[in-house]
Amino acid sequence: MNKLDIRNDLEEKLAAYDRVFLISSDVQWFEAVFAESEALRDFGGRIWIYSGSETAYPASVSCGRISPKEEEEIRKLYHTYEFSDRFYVISRSRIHGTLFDYMDQGILSAEELTAVWMR
Helix, strand or coil: CCHHHHHHHHHHHHHHCCEEEEECHHHHHHHHHHHCCHHHHHCCCCEEEEECCCCCCCCCEEEEECCHHHHHHHHHCHHHHHHHCCEEEECCCHHHCCCHHHHHCCCCCHHHHHHHHHC
16 A cells, blocks of 8 residues: 555544554564453454454454555554544554553553553
8 A cells, every 4th residue: 555545544444443553563472462352352342453463353353464564654644643542553662652661560461551542
């Protein structure tokens, strides 16, 4: 997809889903935990996930596989759409803010971290 197609796709997802996540390649180790979390399963709304991995998600979650280049383009759009309160980038990048520090320090468990994004 080119930049315009990626932007249009993201806008469509933000209009159709209650939560849109980009799982960054730097935290793919966390994706299995996220996919199996109670918070994700119990969330009452519609969820879309952009990911470069083949992680299996519950049937209630829609997922689109993306290339590293597409991931970078979606990441660049974060600050344009963060106001929607629907678009979340799950990453260790300080640019997007990170909650992983709380998990690293033992303040939050992986399940609690996932629950934060589902509120």
